Amino acid sequence: MDFELEWTKDQEAFRKEVRMWLQDNAPTIFEHPDPANLTEEEYLLQRSFGKALGSKGWLYPTMPIEYGGGGLPMDLAMILEEELDLYNLALPPYYDTGGKLGSMAILVWGEHQQKSYFLPKILSGEIRTWQLLTEPESGSDLASVKTTAILDGDEYVVNGTKIYVGSNHGAEYSWTIVVTDPGGERHKNLGWLMIPMNLPGITVEPMDLLFVGGERGAASGIKNTVFFDDVRVPAFNLIGGENNGWKVASTHLEIEHGLLRSAVRGDPLTERIVEYARENKNGGHFYIEDPYVKERLVDFFIDTEVTRLLHFRNYAWRSQGKQLTYEGAQAYLFQKRSQLTRARAVLDIFGSQALIADPDPEAIGGGHIEIHQRSSIVDQHPGGTAEIQRVIIARRLGIGRSEREEPGKLN
Amino acid sequence: MDLLLNEQQLMLQSTVQDLLKRDFTKERLAEFDSGKADLKDQWDSVCSTGILGSLIPEKYGGIGGSFSDTGVVFQELGKGPLPGPHFTSSVLAANLIIQCGTESQKHNYLPRIAEGKFIFSVAISNLNQSVNTIFEDFRLAQNGVSGVRLNIPELRLATHVIVPFTSEPGIQGLAVIPTNTYGLSIRPLTGMSTEQYELKTENAEIEEILTGFKLSAFSSALIQSTALLCSFQVGGLERVLEMCLTYSKTRHQFGQPIGRFQRVQDHIIDIVNYLDSAKWTTYEALWKLDTAQESKVGIHMAGSLASEGYYLGCNAAHDVHAGVGIIREYGLTLHTKMSRTLYSYLGNPRYHRNEIAKALYF
Numbered sequence: 001m002d003f004e005l006e007w008t009k010d011q012e013a014f015r016k017e018v019r020m021w022l023q024d025n026a027p028t029i030f031e032h033p034d035p036a037n038l039t040e041e042e043y044l045l046q047r048s049f050g051k052a053l054g055s056k057g058w059l060y061p062t063m064p065i066e067y068g069g070g071g072l073p074m075d076l077a078m079i080l081e082e083e084l085d086l087y088n089l090a091l092p093p094y095y096d097t098g099g100k101l102g103s104m105a106i107l108v109w110g111e112h113q114q115k116s117y118f119l120p121k122i123l124s125g126e127i128r129t130w131q132l133l134t135e136p137e138s139g140s141d142l143a144s145v146k147t148t149a150i151l152d153g154d155e156y157v158v159n160g161t162k163i164y165v166g167s168n169h170g171a172e173y174s175w176t177i178v179v180t181d182p183g184g185e186r187h188k189n190l191g192w193l194m195i196p197m198n199l200p201g202i203t204v205e206p207m208d209l210l211f212v213g214g215e216r217g218a219a220s221g222i223k224n225t226v227f228f229d230d231v232r233v234p235a236f237n238l239i240g241g242e243n244n245g246w247k248v249a250s251t252h253l254e255i256e257h258g259l260l261r262s263a264v265r266g267d268p269l270t271e272r273i274v275e276y277a278r279e280n281k282n283g284g285h286f287y288i289e290d291p292y293v294k295e296r297l298v299d300f301f302i303d304t305e306v307t308r309l310l311h312f313r314n315y316a317w318r319s320q321g322k323q324l325t326y327e328g329a330q331a332y333l334f335q336k337r338s339q340l341t342r343a344r345a346v347l348d349i350f351g352s353q354a355l356i357a358d359p360d361p362e363a364i365g366g367g368h369i370e371i372h373q374r375s376s377i378v379d380q381h382p383g384g385t386a387e388i389q390r391v392i393i394a395r396r397l398g399i400g401r402s403e404r405e406e407p408g409k410l411n
Numbered sequence: 412m413d414l415l416l417n418e419q420q421l422m423l424q425s426t427v428q429d430l431l432k433r434d435f436t437k438e439r440l441a442e443f444d445s446g447k448a449d450l451k452d453q454w455d456s457v458c459s460t461g462i463l464g465s466l467i468p469e470k471y472g473g474i475g476g477s478f479s480d481t482g483v484v485f486q487e488l489g490k491g492p493l494p495g496p497h498f499t500s501s502v503l504a505a506n507l508i509i510q511c512g513t514e515s516q517k518h519n520y521l522p523r524i525a526e527g528k529f530i531f532s533v534a535i536s537n538l539n540q541s542v543n544t545i546f547e548d549f550r551l552a553q554n555g556v557s558g559v560r561l562n563i564p565e566l567r568l569a570t571h572v573i574v575p576f577t578s579e580p581g582i583q584g585l586a587v588i589p590t591n592t593y594g595l596s597i598r599p600l601t602g603m604s605t606e607q608y609e610l611k612t613e614n615a616e617i618e619e620i621l622t623g624f625k626l627s628a629f630s631s632a633l634i635q636s637t638a639l640l641c642s643f644q645v646g647g648l649e650r651v652l653e654m655c656l657t658y659s660k661t662r663h664q665f666g667q668p669i670g671r672f673q674r675v676q677d678h679i680i681d682i683v684n685y686l687d688s689a690k691w692t693t694y695e696a697l698w699k700l701d702t703a704q705e706s707k708v709g710i711h712m713a714g715s716l717a718s719e720g721y722y723l724g725c726n727a728a729h730d731v732h733a734g735v736g737i738i739r740e741y742g743l744t745l746h747t748k749m750s751r752t753l754y755s756y757l758g759n760p761r762y763h764r765n766e767i768a769k770a771l772y773f
Contacts, residue, residue: 001479002413003698075412274773294773298764301771302712309691316414330687390673393680400659400670 003312005078014076018058018083025052026087033358033367035219036168036212043169046094047125054125059092060099063107067119074319095167095220098122098129101252102175105192108409109240109248117236118194121173129194130166131252132176132226140388142177142253143187143246147228149178151235156180156193158231163207164382167220170204171197174226181243190245194237201231211374247409254408256383257329257392267304269372272365273297273346287349296345303338310334325407326396333389336380343376414694420483423462423476427487430460435493437742443494444605444745450495451568457493458527463501466639468509472522478635478700482642482693489646492749494605496530496565502639504531504573506632511585511621520571520587532569532590534610535633536562538758542630543583551578555594555614556586564756566590566597566608573621574612575629585621585629592616604752605745635700637757638710641693641717644753647746648686648717648724654743655679655731662735669731678727685720685727692716708770715763721750 007015027045032038053059054068061077063069070077081091092099103122106115121127138145147160158178165174173194180191195202205225212223240248274297277287287293310331314324347354350364358367380386395405416424434456442448457463465481467473474480481502488497501524508520523529535545549558556576566572572595574586588595594615600607659670659679669675692713699706725747729736736743758766767773 001416001694001698003695004702005412288773294768295764297773298767298771301767302715302764305712306688306692306716309695310687313414313687313691316412320413320415322415326683330684334684390677390680393683394670394673394676397656397679397683398660399656399676399679400668400672402660 005075007079011075011079015079015083018080021056022083022087025049026084026089028087029089029093031088033371034211034213035221038168038219038221040169043094047128049089049093050096050125050128053091053093054123057123059125060103060123061091063103063119063123067107067115068123069119074315078315092125094128096122096128097131098127098171098173098175101131101255102129102194104255104410105175105248105251106194106239108251108411109192109244114236114239118173127172129173129175130171130197132162132165132174132195133249134164135160135162140385142249143190145177145179145190147176147178148182149176149180149191149193149233149238150182151180152232154235155232156191156235156238158193158195158201158228158233160228162226162228163223165204165224165226166222168206168222173197175239177245177249180238180245184243187246188243190243190249192239192245192248193233194239195231195233196237199231199233201229203227203229209378211371211378213371213375213378250408251410252408253384254328254410257332257389267307269342269368270300270304272368273300273342273349276365276369277349282350290349293349296349299345300342303334303342307331307334307338323407325404326393329384329389329392329396332383333386333393336386336389339372339376339379343373346372416483419476420480423465423480423483424487426460427462427484430456430462431487431491431493435491437745438740440491440493440745441740441742444748445739454495454527454530454568457495457497461525462488463497463527464525466502467505467521467525471509471517471525473505473525478638478697479694481639482697485639485642486646486649489643489648490650492605492643492647492650492745494565494749496532496568498636498640498643499533499565499569500524500527500529500531503533503535503632503636504571506636507533507573507585507629508621510628510632511624513622516587516619516621528570530568530570531573532563532566532571533573534560534563534575535757536560536564536607537755538633539755539762542626542633546575546577546583549574549576549586549612551576551584551586551617552614555616556588556612557594557614559609559611561609562600562604562607562756563597563610564608564752565606566610567599567606571618572610574610583626584624586617587619587621588612588615588617592618603748605748607752633757634707634710637714638693638696638700638706640753640757641689641696641710641713644717644721644750645686645690645693647749648682648689648721651721651724651728651743651746652679652682652686655682655728658732658735675731678730681727682724685716685724689713689717689720708767711758711763711766711770714758715760715767718754718758718763719760721746722754725750 027049029042050059057070061070061072061080065071099122106118135145149156149158174197176193176195178191178193179189181189207223207225212220314327314331354369356363357370398404434453443450462484464473465476465484469475505524548560549556556574569590571587571589574588576586577583592615594613596611598609660668662669696706696709696713699709735741
């Protein structure tokens with residue numbers, strides 16, 4: 001066992017190259033406690049920085065060079081992430097599930113022409129893509145979606161409604177799980193469609209939600225409802241063939257269920273809470289002097305460390321080519337559940353002041369603490385509820401089954 | 412970065428697996444537990460594998476393995492769980508002698524510990540408060556050591572015991588006392604534990620004092636040993652998980668395997684989560700020890716998660732197994748008893764958490 005991230009000369013040379021390049025090219029983007037406050041101007045700055053990264057193959061560094069990726073091994077991609085982290089930036093530097101998840105599905109399941117058409121656009125940062133999965137009546141049971149895409153000549157005609165979609169500031173494409181065979185058997189009736197968002201018949205309406213977050217790079221700020229009314233999409237845009245959408249989806253769901261988190265970043269929330277507890281008084285004593293507070297801080301510390309280690313294990317095993325089974329969902333489950341326990345502990349420690357939002361001067365930690373009271377609830381659901389993570393773990397361990405469930409295809 | 416076992420470790424792993432499969436089946440371990448068989452009669456087979464020398468440097472007759480190597484050994488022993496003085500002798504006592512003994516003491520004791528000819532226990536138990544409290548129970552005076560302490564593990568087979576003492580002027584130290592010394596007596600404590608004893612000495616003559624003793628060296632030996640105790644607990648929990656997975660497929664109720672019920676699944680998923688939390692913090696702590704990094708916080712974290720995880724994991728396993736789980740020969744209760752026995756041994760979760768708070772200046 002070796003937990004050290006040791007760097008060879010070549011790797012260090014790469015780090016130097018990245019560092020020099022970032023000195024000239026990295027933009028300064030304010031990290032809003034609430035990503036909903038990201039301005040249009042800041043977003044455009046993120047996008048143009050994305051294109052600059054893309055021109056070097058660094059926007060999606062592990063994707064193949066022939067499609068505009070960097071063709072880099074995971075260790076060099078990690079160096080890139082570490083260096084970006086120093087600027088408080090992530091890969092990609094904006095919400096783009098097309099790149100983080102969809103591109104892998106296209107790479108695994110797309111025809112040659114589809115790969116040549118879509119991947120360079122995604123990997124260069126020319127387009128950003130939202131994912132359209134959930135519907136008002138289809139959440140955890142994703143395979144039960146109702147949005148239809150019926151073939152008419154060389155176009156699919158799309159009708160239906162998707163919710164919890166995307167981010168602020170729009171997107172150029174959406175990949176969408178649709179029903180291509182309404183009379184077909186469950187799991188064999190779906191399609192996976194890349195839909196240009198400028199087509200007639202698409203309406204996007206922001207949802208009014210408790211909070212919308214995500215990790216820095218993936219922070220979306222806003223979620224939308226997207227309505228499709230007789231939207232005509234070229235048949236060319238169906239990835240993975242007729243009625244094969246469930247299998248295509250299994251690829252990106254595999255990544256989404258716990259393989260997204262960067263192996264680099266610690267948890268800034270714990271650091272913020274400890275810092276505030278050290279520097280501020282309650283009833284004449286520093287918070288941190290209270291034995292109850294000490295105990296909770298140790299809980300935070302352990303939670304943070306275990307979550308870090310589980311993600312690190314997954315990262316290490318993936319880069320060593322070892323097949324993961326239940327581990328992604330497990331790390332994701334830890335990540336989700338520890339938010340809830342921490343939110344309650346924070347409320348116990350700091351009392352009602354934890355509920356005061358930025359920009360009120362009494363907000364703790366510049367508003368980050370109050371945001372966490374909301375995000376801890378919101379974080380339970382995206383990418384599959386905690387219960388869905390448990391279902392995945394159970395199937396992959398083979399609890400009560402003679403055969404373990406196979407993970408989604410990643411190459 | 413390479414989070415897989417290396418060749419040497421895979422070899423150690425299969426050595427211990429073979430040992431357990433050949434000589435210490437579940438049925439035999441249940442016989443030890445009920446008193447129908449005695450580990451004493453099979454101790455030679457443990458010695459013959461050489462694993463008792465795993466942590467002992469080559470110049471003192473051991474293998475000179477790393478902490479991570481030795482962790483692999485104890486993780487496999489924990490799967491039994493194989494009771495016996497392997498931990499107290501080849502890890503805890505050996506570490507104390509390495510860190511606090513003189514050169515001649517090391518040459519005298521360590522090769523024999525590695526061979527299994529000398530079997531050591533250490534009069535440490537219930538480390539739930541400050542390390543200093545360990546020295547309070549035994550007094551060293553002109554005519555020997557006197558005192559009493561409860562819940563000392565594995566004294567029955569021990570040839571020697573290391574006794575932490577306070578001498579009259581208030582000075583602490585470690586005494587080596589052969590267990591057949593006049594004035595030393597042991598009393599088995601029966602109950603919800605495995606191989607625990609009361610140690611009593613009345614003016615017991617000492618064989619040696621470990622004169623290199625310093626509290627810092629003692630604490631360092633103790634914390635290093637704690638990391639390997641975690642490996643044993645992790646192994647135990649790993650076996651508990653295997654038992655549950657098998658049972659979830661083979662036990663049918665309401666016309667289907669019980670593992671099809673999500674309430675049953677939830678118990679097993681809890682066990683996996685306890686296991687992986689304890690396992691990966693333990694692996695990382697051992698690696699930190701091997702690479703001479705600051706490891707105290709990591710070991711206390713592993714200590715807390717391993718004690719808690721083994722304990723709660725056994726509870727969950729009993730929920731999965733219901734009545735079957737409490738039948739001795741099924742084997743689950745061996746783990747349940749072991750999880751209780753080790754829960755407070757080198758510090759309960761609360762103790763470890765307090766130590767983390769101190770180390771991080773909370």
